[in-house]
Amino acid sequence: xxxxxxxxxxxxxxxxxxxxxxxxxxxxxxxxxxxxxxxxxxxxxxxxxxxxxxxxxxxxxxxxxxxxxxxxxxxxxxxxxxxxxxxxxxxxxxxxxxxxxxxxxxxxxxxxxxxxxxxxxxxxxxxxxxxxxxxxxxxxxxxxxxxxxxxxxxxxxxxxxxxxxxxxxxxxxxxxxxxxxxx
Numbered sequence: 124x125x126x127x128x129x130x131x132x133x134x135x136x137x138x139x140x141x142x143x144x145x146x147x148x149x150x151x152x153x154x155x156x157x158x159x160x161x162x163x164x165x166x167x168x169x170x171x172x173x174x175x176x177x178x179x180x181x182x183x184x185x186x187x188x189x190x191x192x193x194x195x196x197x198x199x200x201x202x203x204x205x206x207x208x209x210x211x212x213x214x215x216x217x218x219x220x221x222x223x224x225x226x227x228x229x230x231x232x233x234x235x236x237x238x239x240x241x242x243x244x245x246x247x248x249x250x251x252x253x254x255x256x257x258x259x260x261x262x263x264x265x266x267x268x269x270x271x272x273x274x275x276x277x278x279x280x281x282x283x284x285x286x287x288x289x290x291x292x293x294x295x296x297x298x299x300x301x302x303x304x305x306x
Contacts, residue, residue, distance in 0.1 A: 129195035137187040145186070149179055152196055155266060156203050162261040163207050165246045174210060178203045193275070200266065201276045204258070211254070244302060248295045256291030259284050 129151075135144035156178055160171035181202050189198050249257050258277060262268045270288070274281045 126191070126194055130189075130191040133186050133189045133191075133195060136183070137189070145183055148182075148195065152199055153179070155196060156199060159200060159203050159261060159266060160207065162246075162249060162265050163257065165250050166242070174203070174206055178206045181206060193272070197268070197272050197276065200262070200268070204276050244299065244304070247302075248298045251294050251298050252291050253287075255279070256287045256294070259287040260291040260295065263288060 129148065132141075132144040132148050135141040136148070153175065157171055157175045160174045161168065164170045164174070178199065182199055185202070189195065249260070252260065255277075259273055259279075262273045262276065263270065268276070270281055270284050273279070273284045277284065279287075
């Protein structure tokens with residue numbers, strides 16, 4: 124879907140309340156939003172789905188604020204970022220998502236589909252990172268956003284984003300090397 128089409132759909136939703144137009148936006152962007160949450164929550168699918176739903180509800184109610192100065196996905200990811208950090212503030216005692224811990228909701232290895240060991244190792248590597256490092260790594264390496272876009276989404280200076288990326292990549296590489304991934 125092109126940028127002009129996204130602007131057109133968002134305008135139809137904002138001006139006319141066109142729910143079909145919003146459905147098209149949801150279908151187009153639900154996978155990247157859910158993937159963002161899966162990385163942030165270290166694979167907690169139920170929580171990721173709940174947070175994605177909250178993101179789209181907020182996007183629907185605030186779609187009139189979308190100006191088209193950035194891509195719709197960048198605007199939507201900024202909302203997702205805020206939804207996630209609101210959740211974190213409200214659940215500050217939840218240690219499942221903190222550095223060095225793995226979500227207890229990860230299924231036992233015998234119950235996981237093929238290639239899930241690699242996925243579990245990546246989530247465990249992500250769990251080693253500080254929250255800001257994980258966010259920057261997720262937004263750049265998983266979602267493909269440029270450093271400038273990440274800085275806008277997170278309200279971090281560009282240099283800070285670069286520092287989080289550098290430290291996060293080093294920590295993940297070290298963890299993965301220690302656990303049998305050579306390169």
